[in-house]
Amino acid sequence: MTETGEKRETAGRAKKHLFLALKIIVSVGLMGFLFSTVDIEETGNRLASANPRLLVLAALILLTQTVTNTLRWTSVLRAIGKPLPFLSAYRVTYIGLFFNQTLPSSVGGDAFRIYLAAKTGTGLGKAANSVLIERLMTVLVLVLLVASVQPLLFSRIPDTQAKWIFPLLALGAIAGVFLLIALERLPEKFHQWRAVQALAILGSDTKTVFSQLRHAGLCGTWSLYGHISLSVMAFVIALSLDIDITLIDCLVLIPPVILIMTIPISMAGWGIREGAMVNLLSMVGVAESDALALSIIFGLITVLTALPGGLIWLLSSERKSRPDSA
Numbered sequence: 195m196t197e198t199g200e201k202r203e204t205a206g207r208a209k210k211h212l213f214l215a216l217k218i219i220v221s222v223g224l225m226g227f228l229f230s231t232v233d234i235e236e237t238g239n240r241l242a243s244a245n246p247r248l249l250v251l252a253a254l255i256l257l258t259q260t261v262t263n264t265l266r267w268t269s270v271l272r273a274i275g276k277p278l279p280f281l282s283a284y285r286v287t288y289i290g291l292f293f294n295q296t297l298p299s300s301v302g303g304d305a306f307r308i309y310l311a312a313k314t315g316t317g318l319g320k321a322a323n324s325v326l327i328e329r330l331m332t333v334l335v336l337v338l339l340v341a342s343v344q345p346l347l348f349s350r351i352p353d354t355q356a357k358w359i360f361p362l363l364a365l366g367a368i369a370g371v372f373l374l375i376a377l378e379r380l381p382e383k384f385h386q387w388r389a390v391q392a393l394a395i396l397g398s399d400t401k402t403v404f405s406q407l408r409h410a411g412l413c414g415t416w417s418l419y420g421h422i423s424l425s426v427m428a429f430v431i432a433l434s435l436d437i438d439i440t441l442i443d444c445l446v447l448i449p450p451v452i453l454i455m456t457i458p459i460s461m462a463g464w465g466i467r468e469g470a471m472v473n474l475l476s477m478v479g480v481a482e483s484d485a486l487a488l489s490i491i492f493g494l495i496t497v498l499t500a501l502p503g504g505l506i507w508l509l510s511s512e513r514k515s516r517p518d519s520a
Contacts, residue, residue, distance in 0.1 A: 217460055225468060232482045249491065265416050267283060271324050273406050276317065290503070291500045296462075327396075332417045339449050375400050426441070428444045428488065447475060455467050462496075468493075471489035
């Protein structure tokens with residue numbers, strides 16, 4: 195490696211370490227702020243009083259997502275002509291879920307998914323496009339869901355200028371899909387660059403997925419199930435803590451929390467989730483200590499249900515050739 199290459203590699207590692215440090219600071223800072231403003235003793239009492247049977251039920255609900263996430267991804271892979279057997283896709287998906295919880299970014303596991311899918315013969319380009327398109331569909335459905343339940347949200351809380359945020363996000367997400375598809379039509383004179391070629395192929399694959407109603411519908415349906423199941427999971431956790439909240443409240447308020455968590459500025463959403471949960475649930479009369487306890491259990495269950503993915507990774511043949519960029 196040349197001296198220039200070594201300097202670039204060193205600079206890249208420094209940026210990664212800085213980014214990781216900033217995420218840790220954000221998570222620790224937000225959690226510290228919440229602990230300083232919320233009754234920690236009451237939160238601890240709430241955590242200790244949780245019904246274990248209902249917590250097991252909540253975990254089982256979350257575990258169904260390992261299946262539906264796999265189905266969501268395989269629908270995209272089939273649409274772009276790179277089908278992957280369900281069991282292979284399930285293994286890769288579970289490994290990705292594990293690294294989503296253990297790497298600094300909530301999308302860190304996607305790098306592993308791309309790498310492992312490429313190793314199965316899908317090809318690096320198609321693997322990357324399938325994961326990106328699946329992510330796009332997931333966020334698009336989440337934004338549309340949040341926008342659609344907004345009337346129920348604002349029927350429960352005072353009117354505010356924030357009512358325009360989610361409709362604007364929905365329009366932005368739809369515009370983003372069309373923009374991505376438009377990449378297919380980049381002028382030929384720019385195709386001499388590999389980056390432009392890759393973008394054009396991504397646009398073409400996006401168009402292919404969204405133009406096939408069967409595959410796009412399946413991907414969207416499984417995305418919707420995932421978001422709704424998280425709301426149901428939160429409701430079950432609330433029941434375990436004897437929190438006075440309805441299923442409708444959770445269906446309205448939890449999707450915005452999940453949407454806020456997609457902002458990659460903290461460690462696996464810690465701190466961001468708790469802050470959003472405390473503020474949003476307080477709008478329907480949930481005490482801050484109760485909301486914080488609910489959010490902490492939500493996060494712990496998410497981590498615990500992802501741990502088997504780590505075991506699958508440890509037993510996998512690809513572990514010895516782990517990608518440096520993942």
